[in-house]
Amino acid sequence: MTSAFADESGVSSEELLRRCRECDESALRELLHRYERPVYSLLYRMLGSREDADEALADVFYKVWRAAGSFRGRSKFTTWLYRIAANTAHDVLRSRRSRPEVTVEDVILADTDLVGTAEADPEQAVIEGEQLDTIGMAMQRLSEEDRFLVTLYHLEECSLQEISEVTGGSPTNLKVKLFRARQKLRAHLGELDRETTDEMRAGTTEPFGLQPGAS
Amino acid sequence: MRCEQAQPNLLDYSRGLLSGRDAAEVRRHVAACAECRAVAEDEVRLASRLSALPRPQPEADVWGIVQAKVRSAPRRPSLLDVVRRTYSRRLAAAVAAVAAVLLLAFVVVIPRQTAQPEREAVKQAIALMRIPDQQADPVGTTDAMMEVLQREAVGGTP
Secondary structure, three states: OOOOOOOOOOOOHHHHHHHHHOOOHHHHHHHHHHHHHHHHHHHHHHHOOHHHHHHHHHHHHHHHHHHHHHOOOOOOHHHHHHHHHHHHHHHHHHHHHOOOOOOHHHHHHHHHHHHHHHOOOHHHHHHHHHHOOHHHHHHHOOOHHHHHHHHHHHHOOOOHHHHHHHHOOOHHHHHHHHHHHHHHHHHHHHHHHHHHHHHHHOOOOOOOOOOOOOO | OOHHHHHHHHHHHHOOOOOHHHHHHHHHHHHHOHHHHHHHHHHHHHHHHHHOOOOOOOOOOHHHHHHHHHHHOOOOOOHHHHHHHHOHHHHHHHHHHHHHHHHHHHHHHHHHHHOHHHHHHHHHHHHHHHHHHHHOOHHHHHHHHHHHHHHHHHOOOO
16 A cells, blocks of 8 residues: 555565564554554544544554464555454444444444533534534445445545455456445435434534534 | 446546546546436545545554553564574575485485386396306306396396
8 A cells, every 4th residue: 555655764564564573562663653544544434433443543553463473475564454454443343233222323423522522612512513524424324345445445545456455356346336335425425414404404403413412 | 338337437537547448438428428427526526525534643542552462462473483583594504405405315316216127137137146156057047147137238127
């Protein structure tokens, strides 16, 4: 992944991983320094929660440390890293599904609440809430696979070839899958707009994402 | 080109990422299809909104968490890694030595194995030579011995 990941020093990531195999913590720290932003961004978009993304990010790099010996060099380090990140996000989502009382919307609303309560000024909280883009909400309504593809392609700016190395499947099939995912995303955006309009008609002036009465 | 074929390519087309032939086919289709022109506009608008999404940064001290996890379950390097790191040069020399021995074995042993029938023939002839000594029959012994040696000289294997 050349676009999102740029090496800052002369040491390759594969060499750093080899040093991780030899229990060199400074090599792991350098890998974290290099890749925490793109991996965190991916995890945040997959999970929709900063708290979960923080925890998952630490899990990803712990798994890198534990699994360093299994890296055979058949793929690029970044491909391998994204696979670990995808599996980690999948585990978090599966565990969330096993607790039906916790929905994706609850997690995102908790974030919104956090923004609101962190600010002493209620007006500021409303402004922060308004700034939450509905497209981020719509993405959470996509399937896990669609969200992963859209995030890698549109946010991490990976090429279809790079994504195909992570997920399998041909670039041509991925292009069709991505188009269908964007179609669904447009449909979810339309639903969200309608829901917001309905809430306003019902007399709720709170922006989307802030529940009436939540403080 | 049909709409189902054109639509997945509309975003790449609008970004100028399609090859000449594919771009020409999409261009022809879009010129004649109002629905695909509308989809192309939606695609561009949506892609622009997606790329404008913020990329949040981690809030927690992630290295602190990772380091705590690493230290709570210390992992030793594998035996192979230790050997590789400590003895990498010696290992390479040992591998080279083993390869040389194997090569030598192939060079020496295989030709000897192919010469086996000739050696057997000589042994047989020598055995025949010993029998007349014991039986005091030099004529018959010499004939049998010569017969065996001649067969080998011609190239046949008994």
